[in-house]
Amino acid sequence: MTGPQRRLAPAEVEHLPMRPLWLCRRCGQPWPCGAAKLALLAEYREVPVSLFLYLAGCLHDAIDDLHRLSPSVTGSATDMFDRFLGWPARHTRAYRVSTTGAADIEEAPS
Template sequence: MMRRHDPHRPLWLCRACGGPWPCGTARLTLLDEYADRVALCIYLAGMLYTAVEDLHRLDPRNAPKPAALHERFLGWATPRRG
């Protein structure tokens, strides 16, 4: 049985591979599950919001920077222009 690449909260690491969530496998799975890119981005924005709260609560001084979290959660899912 394959383990799902779901987030382990409040650390926001992948339960299956231990990488920062969404890991590469989670990203591919999410792209497959969400045919509508807008719906995927809305889902990821909600996850980002929760991750910011969790990670800041764990260690306010060393929480990831907002730009890094945005890229991690939404940057890969947003279609690039140009």
């Protein structure tokens, strides 16, 4: 072989969940970790509703997995909700639904 031998770096592990523990495969923090949140925000930037749907599915799976491992350590519903669904609302243009009726909506001046 001519020239210097090039050493290939191992593929970087992405910040993905390690099931059934729901810890980050790369950094070991509870998933979604900070880096995973940034990656998810970038990936779903144009479709924030899809981000919420994806994370809702992850929340469901995490509750099921963690409860099977140890029912007493699953965590409170509030903590689990905040971990999976609380943070995106602060960082996306989350859609808000108004509870006002059509009669309460003012018409724009013509």
